[in-house]
Amino acid sequence: MLAAQETLAQQTSLERVEITGSAIRRVDAETALPVVVIQRADIERSGATSVVDLMQRLPAIQGSTGESASVGGETFGFSGISVHDLGESRTLVLLNGHRMAIFGGQTLTGFAAGFDLNALPIAAIERVEVLTDGASALYGSDAVAGVVNFITKRGTTEGQVSVGYSSPKGGAKETRFSVTKGIGDLDKDGWNILGSYAHDERTLLRSTSRDYASTGRVFFSANGKNYRFQQYSASPIPANVVDDNGNLVNPYLITNGNCPEKTFRVIDGSDDFCGFDFVGELEIFPIRKRDAGFLSFTMNLGAHQAYADLLMSQSKQTSRIAPVPGSIAIPTTSPLFSQYLAPIGITQDTVAFYRLYDLGKRTSSDKADFMDFVAGIKGTVFKNWDYDAFYTHSQSKAASNVSGYPGALAISNLRKSGLLNPFVLAGQQTPAANAAIAAVNYNGYWNGGKSTLDTLNLRGSTELAKLPAGPLALAAGVNYNREKFQSAPSLFAQGLLADPVAGTLCDPNATSGPTQCDQRFGDAAATVPYSADRKNWGVFAELQIPIIKDLEVTLSARHDNYSDFGNTDNGKAAFRWKLSPQALIRGSVGTGFHAPTVPQVAAAPQPFGVTSDKYTCSAGLAAVAAANGAECRPGSQQYDVVAGGNPLLKPETSRQATIGFRVEPASWLSAGADFWWVAVKDVFGTLPEQSVFLDPTAYPGSWTSALDVGTGKRYVAFNAGNLNLGKSYSSGIDFDISSRTKTPFGGLDMKFNATYMLREVAQQVINGPYYSAIGDYGDNVGGVTFRVQGRASAALKTGAFTNTLAMNFKSGYKDATTTVEVLDAAGNVTGTEDVRIDVPWHYTFDWQTQWEMNKTFTFTIGALNLFNRKPPFAVSTGGVNRGQQFGYDDRYYDSRGRTWYVNATARF
Template identity: 60%
Template sequence: MARALTIAFGTAALSAVVVPSAMAQQQPAADAPIQRVEITGSSIKRIAAEGALPVTVVNAAAIKASGVTSAADLVKRLVATQGGMGESGAVGGGSFGFSGISIHNVGETRTLVLLNGKRLALFGGQNLTGFAAGFDLNSIPLSAIERVEMLTDGASALYGADAIAGVVNFITKRNSTEGDVTIGFSNPADGAQEKRLSASKGFGSLDEDGFNVMMTFGHDERTKLKSGDRDFAKTGKVKFSANGKQYQKQQFSASPIPANATDDLGQLINPYQKKNGSCPTQTFRVTEPYNDGTGLVDDYCGYDFVGDLEIFPERKRDSFMSSLTAKLGSQEVFADVLLSRTSQVSRIAPVPGSISIDAGTPLHDKYLLPLGITQDSLAYYRLYDMGKRTSSDKADFVSIVGGIRGEVMGWDYNAAYNFSESKVKGSISGYPGARAVRALTGSGLLDPFVGPGQQSAAALEAIKGAAYSGYFDGGESKLQSLSVNGSRALAQLQGGSMMLGVGASVSRENFSSKPSLFSQGKLADPVKGTLCGGALLCDKRFGDAADALPYEAGRTSKGVFGELIMPVLKTLELGAALRLDDFSDFDSATTAKASFRWTPVPTVMVRGSVGNGFHAPTVPQVNALLQGYGVTSEKYKCTPELQAVATANNAICQSGNRQYDKLAGGNPELKAEKSKQATFGLRFEPMAALSMGADLWHVQIRDTFGQLTEDVVFANPAKYADSWGSKVDVGTGKNYLAFLADNKNLGNAYYTGVDIDITGRLKTGFGQLTSQLNVTHMLRERSQLLKDGEYYSAVGNFADLGTVTFRTQGRLVTTLKTGNWTNTLGLNFKSGYKDQATSVEVLDASGVVTGTEKIRMEVGYFSTWDWQTLWTPSKSWSISAGALNLFDRDPPFVPSTSGGNRGQQFGYDDRYYDSRGRTLYANASYKF
């Protein structure tokens, strides 16, 4: 922060030397009509100017200068946003490719996304824990965006009380006859290359022809990026230095090829390693204590699945948007239609799982009996010959808005019907049924103790025939609403007209979970689609005991609101808003906001607000049925404490260091979150060449809902006795202990920070120089994991909350415009943090493991530079070229692996750092 502030203040100081101190803002001509516009965060149309609430506006020119190619990448550049889900989280994360936005890391579900001021359906792939219960930014075509307005103060009276973190409003092009065709290409090294094409054209003049139609089409494609093409991500075995010592971290799976197996003491061994003296290809030797206090040691081979990952998925997107505006007498009718489709493919390592090897069977006698194993055993195996597990996700989004607006009897009004729908379909390949694999083993065809490609021809054919390929899971989310709002002047006060805004709305929200029969565990033969029942036993996905359950649920909400803007003096404006909401499945809510704007002198403005909010849990969080929900992200040992919990649940622990099944479901007893928000801001413009401001903000929430993180629960199993259950493994028939990640009201949360912006302008002999700095600095963040429990903080700290909130992050952009050339240099920076406590191996000077140690890495300050050159040789043509991450900085190394919304990548945290590296790009646009 200090580095960036020094640069920015230097630019501002230089501007102050050259430019006269008199305010040079242009005033409109005396006979020019005053245009009133709707500003995000208010229902009242007014003259566009700085208001009482902090609104950041990013226009089309700034979007183009940023070099970003999608709405998802754009919002990541807004320094007030952090903690949103990114596309790379789909790599083993089951996110269906969702990309979300979270203001100030308060949460995606508490950040309201609008399109032209209208609500949008939540993501159809949202799950029952509330994950991805936001709007998918992939549905917004960047080529159609005129500007983005971000309100960093929540609980807007116009849009609904659930906007606790704030509002992001995407405003599209309209009322233009201009045409534009743009092509572009982005080229990171070795993968994730993008090609894109967009076209837009407007027809008709609203003033001359009485109508305007604006249409925009966009298409882009991106290739995959493999982990092996990045040195920092290519393996799960990494040696590193920290705290003056040498360490080694091994991220692996206990299911390799050839398989590991349990011996008569329950220890994990590898028959191949016992016979040959070394572990097979793409594995490494793992030795670790068995149950603490027993003295037993697991000695087996861990599979390096990290080398199989595609760390950035391939993607295709298509979008079409059309906006119609037509005059109907003195009124306007309007209609907006958005259609978009995002297709994404992510691949991870071949499927792992466990297979029962009974004593006396040919496999047992051939491989295990010679090693002294006389009892039944479990083989932990990776079905490598079936190929990588592939998720092919398709998300379709539709938004249709129609209405009428205008002025009647002094009222500016807007009445509209809004329909939007998000459909998500997730298909898979590379997965068999657990019973199908068990049948393969029992038939003698499948041999889990041989290497890749060494099965018999008949076995390879049987493996191919057992592979399921097709639809697996998905969902649909719909939103329908009718709304009407209006505003007018009531009286003339000393500072101007007192304005009133009122409105009402009724909405219906529906969500349908649509798992396939295979996902539900209702098929005896997933490949053939044979239903189970009677003698035909049900099968589930090999290595994953999750069994989704279909359900449908919805809610109706009604709301009315009123808002007053009162310029009581020429220097003082007061505002007040009140909203009443009624939910069909929750209590009614009353929310309010008060605000002020004071300009004691023309160069200074002071503003502030205080309000409250109400956020009901999502429909799935309340109504979903208890079901299997995948596996833990981290592996855990069966300690004596964990064994005691397993015994209490009539279950058994996993052998060795293993992942555990998860259970989750809705909770009808959840209470709504209730919040209080406040902002206090100061803007100072001592001269036309210098503008600066700071907004202090605070959010506090009670009865927050979420789930206990797995690392917290596993660290103290007895303390969280109600966070456990059990799950029967279809492949082995054993009832294992399972982690219950159910929805809870966790307690209170507090967030406080300051948003800073400084802009300096300078006319030089080389052209117009502009430098802008935006910084968000977190002062406090504290959350409870249990009601009345202790508080934890994620500010600069990856520990108990499963996430990191960066203390400081910002962006400094300097632009030099010379004739028809514009050059832009950008600096992106964020402070460091303390990584999660992670168990690593200690190495001596010769690289030999001498023991294990739990460490917390210090992750340092991180910054990247961007560059762009824009050439506009004529009014019709513009060509830009540049580089993102100009100096090709790798993400900082982190040994931790768990954390919410995190993919399977290792060696860096994909939630906070981009694996694509330096990205060269070029765009060409032709306007007509």
Template identity: 55%
Template sequence: MFLKTKLSASLVLAFGGAIAPSAFAQQALERVEITGSSIRRVDAEGALPVTVLQRADIEKTGATSVTDLLQKMPGLQGGTTESTSVGGDGKGFAGASIHNLTENRTLVLLNGRRLANYGGQSLTGNLAGFDLNSLPLAAIERVEVLTDGASALYGADAIAGVVNFITRRNMSTGDLSLGASRPKGAVAREERFSLSKGIGDLETDGFNLMASFAVDRRSPMNGTDRSFSKTGVIDFENGGKRYQAFLGSVRGAPANATDDAGDLVNPHYFRTGACASSNIKVTDPGTNKTSCYYDFASKLETYSERKRHSFFTTATVKVAPDHTVFADVLLSRNTSSGKLAAVPVEIGIAAGSALHDEYLAPMGITGDSVAYWRAADLGGRTDENISDFGNVVIGANGLLAGWDYKGAITHSESRFKQNISGYPGGLALNRLRDSGTINPFLEVGQQDAAGVAALSAVAYKGLWDAGDSKLTSADLSGSRELFQLAGGPLSLGTGASFYQEQFAGKPSLFAQGKLADPVAGTLCTPGLQYPDPGACDQRAGDAAAIVPYSAKRNAYGLFLELNAPLVKSFELNGAVRYDHYDDFGSTTNGKTSFRWTPVQGLLFRGSVGTGFKAPTVPQVKATAQPYGVTSAAYESTAALEAIATSLGAQTRPGEVQYDQTAGGNANLKPEKSRQATIGIVFEPVPSVSLGADLWHVAVRDVIGQVSEGSAFADPAKYASSWAVQRDNATGIDYIAFKADNQNLGKLYSTGIDFNVQGRTSTPLGRLTTQLLATYMLREKKQQAAGGEYFSAVGQYDPSLTTVTFRWQGRATASLKTGNWTNTLQANFKSGYKDAVAEVQIVNADGTLSGEYEDVQLKIKRYVTFDFQSQFQATKNFSITAGLLNVFDRDPPLSLANGGLGKGQMFGYDDRYYDARGRTLYVNGNFTF
């Protein structure tokens, strides 16, 4: 027996166009289902490719948060992950990126409406998306992912597509859920609690009120908790030869120092013939001079400690038979606390000083020197990221004068705050050096009690940076049937929207470089120089003078859409949208799509459209300022030295991260795109559905930054990407990388999304299977307008510093037997060529040869299996237990060092693989 149903109005409005649930909406979105089945059928398919995950589907994935859920979806890759917040620039953020087209081209909606971007977004456009941590999974009824971008309804700026979260509504029951996750080794443990309850029925009582509260927490996980991440020293074999790779810091403990030639040497090694604990001997093959690099990777956290709290409530009232008003409120807080190795600093050592005479003069050093020190006696650094999110919607929908209408006013706000500890001021360290209180050439633990106390006294603890992102919007849309065509009614949808976007960067006085004594909070006097006590101090090892700023943008849009079922088997849709930005003028974009079912069980569909995306407000209006350090460490080269000399600066010795600067660019042009899809869905039998959609996106005037990898590889080619940054502790002018916003040229991306589903009866029960996969055909991007193209498909590209997986997918098989449902899931990523790394050859006897070689690993395909068993014990109680990564596969060895969105972990790529290993989880659910 077949039962006709219709998809929700939100799917129509968010993905099908402006058409509300009129007679057309029901006709266009009707689907045929076997009773009790949610198998995708041709009759359910529209002209645009949409993947829908219902609540039952979400539970089968084993995802414990919205963030985990989207990271399991094959069509999404390239989004920021939480693990990159440790030592990276993630700030606790997690984002969604469709087809690796970045988070700021992927629009995230809640019930079909926009949300404020992250309050911790940077002035380069990094993290300029919605933070998924702000949404409680307990309140989500389903997720709808549209992988075709720039719709007339929701905006031409969603070039990559849309992720729409639909919350639970009209719920009159209660739902209590408890859960826990336990990775091996008692690390990264999670506990979860959620409670939802609704009262009233909209149809019978005329109202409904639902509220949901959720809280979860996770304990930290250290790099040393896993063999593949416990150190920056990695021994491996490749091609029948043995090698050793090493990632360390020139800022050692005890300190390295520059000699009269500007090369690094290590006084402790000179005295003892060995490097101290947690330091690795590095001999420069060109000069034969030895220094000791600090193994900072052994001090990192893989996952930070995290707590999330959320509250969602919705109230709906039927004020008349055809009119409903509603109000939604979402409040959430996400707190993560990541720990890093002790602060890396540079301290000037004057010729003739006590430290110079005792440690450097015996080595033949006669002039001034710079000590590159890891202040390990101070303890590790901590970054605490606190993100508060609020979203309020008041709206109405109904039927008026033959028009289905809906409208709402929304205010959304994301507030970010970062507290730090373990960071002293550079000038404060200089004063301790001058007083003889500290000695950077001592081993860790050898500082006397006065030295340790003095270090602790100058370590800043408190607010470092903050940001506030706001979005206030209003929207109104309506639809109606106009007249009958051969295949059904010609339907019209139209509407208007307005939004104001605001952003304010609110760095602390310390971050602004306005304090003479950061710990005491004493204001400084600009222009004074050290050793004057009123001189302005900055953070040691990571100097900054962040400039506060605020900016806003107003935009409004108008759209019109027609849906024409020309005949029963062929439907044509056309849409046009006009947008006006108060800072970028006006733009008109359109989309045309079709849906053709020549015979029963066979569907063809396609679309062609254009898009328009303005830069983020900070990308245009932020003040030029220091912007942290490069993600990777680089050696000084002759080409880099030439650029530095021309700017009156110098390069840094050894292999080290360089300072960055960045700022807004008022001359940026908006991105403009063209996108197209062509797809087929075939049902050879009613229980099997085979689907494939070929998609293509082309973007010109791509907004971004020249990658640091490209600039350091060819400094002269990117001569405009360099600036000068003075180290306030040493007074030395060093060359710095300028990560300024530019229009880089063009981007092309093409791939195929596959969706195969089936259902059958077996002697053991009902078996449901699904395969979701994405195959990347092409992805290439310019680093400069008119320049060469680079591609990261199937390889780590040194210019893009990312990887795009050729294949990524998930296969699921679920067997329902009575009250038991067992689900097995396979997750797979194709292999790729890793970054080229310079590694040392290891002799047959295990000793280091002193000879180096460039090696490029071939990363093998990576497959993990998840298993879940759900038992419906009673009508009201169910328990679910599962294993993630059943066979406990470690991430593959990677020698990539740095990259867009990458944390500091070495030995595996934390952007693409989960370090937790086999993880047991249990969830209990009680309804009442």
């Protein structure tokens, strides 16, 4: 027995099973491809309370979007999975071997264009098979990085009820409940129905509950010096304004000599203003509620078996960030000008950058509904053909409701009416002003989308002949897919309302007056709705050839036809050579492809939020602003982003290879390693904002302009359209060691898994230089790839008790270059300096004790991050798919800290 896959063969006796990555059913489950199998016992011992948490514990998983990304990002609560940091859209997720609809909240740039793991209830999962090699020759598009196949419980009459509670300090507490029951014995009755339901809820976690995440003003030491860095927004309360010299100043600071609460003083060149500490307002882990139900039906029909599965789930997530910032025009004719600005020497019309604090926090309430239905029949025909014919319908629908967002014109009108005063402290607006502010708060549906997938599939396998070295086996199949996507922005998101709260339609041609179109204050939006569909069909064949005894070669090929970009052919060759009962080597070479999503091709150009980082107006930025008939934003601020689909976008194509071995030098020890290599051509993407802002004139096509409807100012904007950027190359080694032995204290089961990244480079433009993110959060990559990730665990079973201790680890990296303030011994600022700090290795330990009281009851208690290790300090602020958290990187580290949990299970 050489690997976890052979456990499947043991469990099913001599039943033929189909392993992820091959369509040929076989008894010997150790295939030519590297497949990691996570059994139900492994899931329970991991302490994971959701599929999202379970997948993030795997060493081969990097670059996945987590739930915390919704803090300041329009993610609709999406959580995905990425194998080897190759991307969620290149990792194919299956349920019981069939495709599912990708997320309905996917964006037009390809973000969240994968499967949302929140849709799957962990209580219904029997095992997970993770293929860490490309499989486009079998599955088609999206399988460039690998395949993750979730296999549900079925065919059992057992019942199980589980309850659980998790309790980190300060928030993010979870309660959960699940029940599963089957009726009907397949062998005796000829049929079985199994149902499962799961519910879980989580409370919020505020940034102020974690000292390392509670403020944007941090002090640290590096390189023998003391530094300070201030992460802020240039829109505070009371407001900053632009003076006659174009500098950003704060009237409250000038009058009182200090900045008010929730702000700190910022001196940046000639700018001297108050920065708002929005970090202290964040809820760094969102509120969540999930419900999922799974129903399966199986009936024996002689040599055939009919089946149908239905999965329905709903995930609700609520995230809150600081009250909305925005710009307000202050003309010289305004009484506010005479009272606050003229006394400090301002003589011209100006703009106030203001935080509408009295409106309350911005809230996004996201809901994702998922449904997947499959019906089919499988069995044996013509004596030795195993076949499976099935139809699937799958859909994902995402919707976001918001509050705390007024219209920009509504706020401008409040200023003109004399009710709103942006120059007083929080809580000092008049009662009439507070009532007026509350009256313009938009509280309702904002945006969403729906993705559907319908498929027809027929596949089969057989042994063609008995050769001296073994059976010659063939698998073949055909499929037809229809994919649809419909974006569904609200009228407010489309910029088609004159009064967002009342729902009054506007006149798009009006430039003033009560029918002028309003847009969201501080975050302009004129989203263009669109819909599109795609059809494709494919045919594949796979041939398993025994060359000599214990050496077999597998050849596979696939042809696909897409309605929107034509034909593609891909192939794969793999070998498996069992050198002895204790040793095996295996390898593969193949090609793959990844089709662009429907939105990446068909979406119309439109506003797409703001940059992830703040930028000052360099000479180059001023030049491109002037070329676009616009101007820079004063001070250091975020800039508007515009994006759209690209009908000329070509599919990504890939080449990949693996070579590996497995050895079992003793009956109690098994080990293996697999080298993998992936090359991708015509990589989808948008130019990294950091690169474009670093050298604005080098990217003339990356700029446009956006009008601020509240002030009438036209500012330069970043044009982040979809492009084929060039090539990427990735390679690494996946290791695993496992052992089972008896000790005087009981049976000891130990496992070690790790991934070592050898290479990861990518171009940002065709024929351009290559950049690497391995251990290096460079200025041009927007993130980091960890050189090493791993997990080691030891489980000791003593009688009715099983005690498990696990260590999770990941290597350190160089943080992004950041300009910080240098402090002298007295704490005074002496200048600025660009620094890159070293983020150290990070280790956490998990502990669990499971008590099998009897055949009916099991009680589990444990702690994740047992020693309460804090995320390592990082001073970088930008990055791809990052939330607004600061002081650590929420994409890579969990802010929940030590989490005690308890689970109780009853079987019946």
